[in-house]
Amino acid sequence: MQLDDTSALVTGGASGLGAATAAALAARGARVFALDLQSGIDRAPDVAGVTYVATDVTDPEQVRVAVEQAAAAGPLRTVVNCAGIGPSARILGKKGVHDLALFAAVVSVNLVGTFNVLALASEQIARTEPDAQGQRGVIVNTASIAAYDGQVGQAAYASSKGGIVGLTLPAARDLAQYGIRVCTIAPGIVETPMLATVSDEFRAGLAAGVPFPQRLARPEEYASLALMVIDHDYLNGEVIRMDGALRMAPR
Template structure:
């Protein structure tokens, strides 16, 4: 799939995995629309080729407006969607304060899973109207899961549920959208050096890195972006979830 002279949507595009992916796509010649909350956009770096669009991925109308904006340039058709928006609070099903906050569980599912599906579906509707290339391709959607989808730890019931849903969505979405020339893949990262992780103690981060078989370090956001670009470039990758984790398998806690 050609990246140059196309439009791309990246959710969670103001920081972390999303910011790295937006910058990488822009460097390859894409017109990138980075969707994120306004407060995150206010702190985002200015990157040539990246337009920030205040969007709550749980709001269907905001998503529709953002997709419409990203689809407006006939010279750069919308071809690429990378869903990075997500949250990861932890809580035990039964903790010292009682049962897991059901509103929190619902919020995590709504943002991580339903938000990703909303962007996927509405963007696919727009991509399906574009002219296919010589190989019948119209676009590619990359969702973000986590190795917690497979190796969820204590306190990750809600987060693992949301990311397990992303993994389960991947193949049927690829099958649904294949008739329109749209591929769907998922990246399941391990422990990545994101701004959220930067707030924890260096000793804790070192302990996390020590648990990775090889390379024995935390992943970098640019490595996620590199994998996303590889999936976009590789036209026969479809319906697949790819772990990016240094062979890490998470312990129970």
């Protein structure tokens, strides 16, 4: 998939995986529209070729406006869904039963938000002219190894990410007739703002559990893998783990 003079959409694009991916796509010549909440955009880096658009991924109208803005700037070819939240709570803990509203919020942002962007963006991608191989675009979603190895307290998060894994193949099959590929990356433990509040000792403990390389992943490595998926025209309907062979323990 050629990126020069095309538009790309990245959700969660103001920080972490999304910010690294937005910068990598811009460096490859794409006009990048980074979607995030305004609070995130206020702290986002200034990157050449990246336009920030305040968007709640769970709001269909806001997403539709952002998608149309990206499509108006050039053929929309690429979407990378990185927006997500990860609060933890046990199903039955010291404070009682898992809050249903919290469970619904995690699923809404992580799974429903991903589907919302995928669906509305694919509508615009399908309107573009295909390339010589019949391709119109590629959508990369973000799951987590928690989809397979959910830990104590990750019932909501693991459910939402498992839903993204389950979405991958039917989405690829649904959109094949339009020349749109769909793949998912399932990262392990990545050095993102979510880990910014933990101690160096705790971070070192997390890294020690990774077989090799024995460190946390970097957002730039996620971005590099996303670009590989975009470049590799025969990758479709696949979930790729990026975790250093880590299999999470129960806790």
